Amino acid sequence: MKEGTPDDEWREDCAPRRVLEVFSTKWTSMILHVLHVRLDGAARTGVLQRSIPGISKKMLTQTLREMEGSGLRHVRGTIPPAVAYRLTPLGTRFVEPIELLYSWGRGNADALDALVSRPTSRRLSDRERVQTDKGREI
Template identity: 45%
Template sequence: MSGFGPGDPFLADCPARLALELIADKWTAVALYGLSQGPVRHGELAGLIGGVSRKVLTQTLRRLEAHGLVRRHAYAEAPPRVEYELTPLGATLIEPIHVLTEWARANGEAVLDALDASSGPAAQPG
């Protein structure tokens, strides 16, 4: 059986694998989506995202900035003010994230039901 070609997701340097690695972190998609309405300060973004610590959010934003998806803008003010915003590249991920969100809304219960069924008594080895 032959491979899929240059874009083969099984290749180590495949662009599809890079994209999945970028958005696979549980906080990445949420942070990107939180930035989709425009520039926002760190504390505001943390307030939008339930359950994320400030430290993890900072790590996520730094990672996204390093990959060119988020821009950090520090203003020369007292007290210091920093805002984060999507780059044009980062903005291209909003539609796929929206599609995944809609899929989760439509299928989330079925996934949880399947998970419950697989961990129930019938799923135990006998």
């Protein structure tokens, strides 16, 4: 396959797939959003956790480590000793598409509601589906 052909978008390392990989967990995009919009770019762990309803301390720590490994955020030590998380210049470049997506979601809540016809509490988890119908999705 030649470089620059339409088939390039189907390769495993193509840009669209890499973007989706960055945002494959809801927590990465939420942390980027909260750090940028709500916390003026930097925050300590406790502040981040209180700012993101539903995230466990374990998941927050794991996601922050993954973000650091990929260069989206860095740790800044302070005196007295404390850890503050700040977006890197690379991390701030990922904020724009997140904000566009979040804005679209706010403006199209009716479409999201139509997509999910049953209330969240009534939807079955993947595990419940398997247990309920012996492996066949219901």
